[in-house]
Amino acid sequence: MKAAQINAYGDASQLFVAELPKPTVAADEVLVETYATSINPIDWKAREGMMQKMFPWKFPVVLGWDVAGVITEVGADVKTFKVGDEVFARPDIYQDGTRGSYAEYVAVRENQLAYKPANIDFKQAAAVPLAGMTALQILRKLEVGPGKKVLIQAGGVGIFAIQLAKLMGAYVATTASAHNAEFVKGLGADEVIDYHTTKITDVLHDYDAVYDMVSAIDEGIAILKPTGKLITISGYPTPEQQAGPQTVESGYLAATGEDLAYLADLIRADKLQIVLDEEFPLTTEGIQAAHRRSEGHHAKGKIVVRVR
Numbered sequence: 001m002k003a004a005q006i007n008a009y010g011d012a013s014q015l016f017v018a019e020l021p022k023p024t025v026a027a028d029e030v031l032v033e034t035y036a037t038s039i040n041p042i043d044w045k046a047r048e049g050m051m052q053k054m055f056p057w058k059f060p061v062v063l064g065w066d067v068a069g070v071i072t073e074v075g076a077d078v079k080t081f082k083v084g085d086e087v088f089a090r091p092d093i094y095q096d097g098t099r100g101s102y103a104e105y106v107a108v109r110e111n112q113l114a115y116k117p118a119n120i121d122f123k124q125a126a127a128v129p130l131a132g133m134t135a136l137q138i139l140r141k142l143e144v145g146p147g148k149k150v151l152i153q154a155g156g157v158g159i160f161a162i163q164l165a166k167l168m169g170a171y172v173a174t175t176a177s178a179h180n181a182e183f184v185k186g187l188g189a190d191e192v193i194d195y196h197t198t199k200i201t202d203v204l205h206d207y208d209a210v211y212d213m214v215s216a217i218d219e220g221i222a223i224l225k226p227t228g229k230l231i232t233i234s235g236y237p238t239p240e241q242q243a244g245p246q247t248v249e250s251g252y253l254a255a256t257g258e259d260l261a262y263l264a265d266l267i268r269a270d271k272l273q274i275v276l277d278e279e280f281p282l283t284t285e286g287i288q289a290a291h292r293r294s295e296g297h298h299a300k301g302k303i304v305v306r307v308r
């Protein structure tokens with residue numbers, strides 16, 4: 001099968017498409033023929049070698065953490081899913097460098113799968129698992145709900161988080177460039193701050209929650225109530241930042257088929273919009289360009305890679 005991989009850490013030019021054997025499925029896994037995958041900032045952070053403590057991989061490594069496709073094989077213990085099912089998932093990349101989703105086939109554990117909603121295509125489906133589940137899980141930890149005010153920065157994760165926080169009943173402030181203000185209001189944001197011209201600390205006060213995606217931890221703490229909570233998904237708070245009355249911590253996604261199925265139900269009910277940025281093919285040039293687009297920090301929605 002064709003797969004995009006790296007043989008060393010470094011810039012986007014380390015990525016190349018080559019032929020690899022199809023993964024063999026373990027008893028609790030299914031084999032998914034990939035129709036589309038998507039890019040997350042963690043992909044290029046890992047490619048650069050910034051995630052080596054968390055992921056002590058052996059080369060070559062097939063990157064990619066989002067898959068949408070069709071099941072072509074099931075392991076002996078798989079109970080719910082069958083050959084021919086249209087599914088999506090946030091699979092794990094194993095220590096031996098296999099099972100990344102920049103590949104024509106991905107082996108995925110059954111407990112990470114959900115059925116793809118019929119009202120979206122594979123490219124839209126590939127945009128959801130990592131970003132959508134991260135949005136959902138951190139908002140739950142922030143205990144966002146009716147009467148609560150939350151700041152969420154708009155990006156691939158933020159686009160899901162703004163919509164989910166509104167569904168949870170919260171008042172949502174967000175940061176974006178001026179040309180994206182109407183776009184994020186359309187997702188439900190109550191207040192939009194142009195972070196290029198305005199400091200959030202000048203306009204936001206007494207917030208219950210900050211969902212930090214840009215490591216602006218000091219500014220986030222400054223707008224919180226003493227009982228408020230900040231979770232960052234893009235950095236590590238220092239002991240000083242954690243010494244105040246507010247709760248300040250890092251948050252990570254723990255991918256589950258259950259949470260993905262919850263998002264799938266919202267998509268089926270037309271309650272969650274999926275916003276796509278550019279689309280690239282699974283070629284060496286395509287995957288390198290997709291990474292560079294993500295590294296530019298101004299994607300408007302999810303960058304997707306067409307595999308089939």
Ligand SMILES: NC(=O)c1ccc[n+]([C@@H]2O[C@H](COP(=O)([O-])OP(=O)(O)OC[C@H]3O[C@@H](n4cnc5c(N)ncnc54)[C@H](OP(=O)(O)O)[C@@H]3O)[C@@H](O)[C@H]2O)c1
Pocket residue numbers: 040041042045130131134153154155156157158175176177178180195213214232233234251252253294297298299300301
């Ligand atoms: N811990 C975890 O489990 C986890 C999971 C997923 C993601 N993450 C991390 O979360 C971060 C965000 O991921 P993502 O996929 O949402 O990234 P992304 O899509 O690349 O984010 C880019 C967007 O950020 C926007 N942005 C909004 N406010 C900003 C501000 N104050 N400063 C800078 N940019 C701002 C930009 O908007 P404009 O174009 O309007 O300027 C741009 O559209 C990354 O660091 C990623 O690695 C962590």
